Amino acid sequence: MATSSPPAARTPVLAVHGLAKSVGGARQLFAGLELSVAPGETVAIMGESGAGKSTLLNLLAGLDVADAGEVRVAGLALTGLDEAKRTALRRDRIGFVFQAFHVLPHLTLGQNVALPLLLKGAAPKEGLARAATLLAAVGLEGRAGDYPAVLSGGEMQRVAIARALVHAPMLLLADEPTGNLDPQIADKVLALLLGQARAQGAALVMVTHSARAAAQTDRVLQLAADGLHPVVLHHASD
Ligand SMILES: Nc1ncnc2c1ncn2[C@@H]1O[C@H](COP(=O)(O)OP(=O)(O)OP(=O)(O)O)[C@@H](O)[C@H]1O
16 A cells, blocks of 8 residues: 655646535525646536636635635645735746736737736746737737737737746636637637647646537536536537
8 A cells, every 4th residue: 555645747737626605595506516727737617608618717725714614725735824925826837818808008019918917926928028929829829019909809819828927927817717708719729828838748628518628628517516527528519
């Protein structure tokens, strides 16, 4: 019987055990939820509207507090950390892509993308150089000086992807990253998100309503009241 600890590289990026969450007093969204995501693995979470997918992502990010259970990121239990340490963990190890962009209108694209690095204490010059590299990687080369107001929805979402990846997080959390894009643009944005995550070796947990998007990931799970269940998608279409 093995008695030594597993090598650090085998530690899941994300390990969730017995997670339960109720909202509005009595309504239980889910209970006994288990999830383990390996380094570099991509996972899609599907489920009916109101099932609690966004709530789950917020719990995974430590932005919301569960009623029971545990979330570990890189082996560290979020509930065991004080707010400052939780914030530092989010800043260092997690990247977020939200459907509503959260791109700041008064900052240039370069400044928007560099923000996570600057918050970590990087020098502005270094941060902007890395931001320019990431913008080029998502097809927005030479656009670092533009402001968000001039961008299309698809371009804006690519900026959000660049920003989520700029600090090379080990875990990417994406909430409907292609939800408000037309199908052709959605395919391109999704390919970029998955391609960049894989290129950086980042694990990805993505909430999506699209079976077509989900089929591009390594594993698809359906959120239900009793937790997450594996789904086999037969057709890569909506
Ligand atoms: N703070 C809160 N107080 C009360 N109810 C809440 C709260 N947060 C979420 N809810 C409810 O919990 C349920 C789950 O919301 P959530 O946004 O997580 O669902 P979802 O699966 O992401 O839905 P959708 O696919 O429509 O985005 C919803 O019915 C929502 O109204």
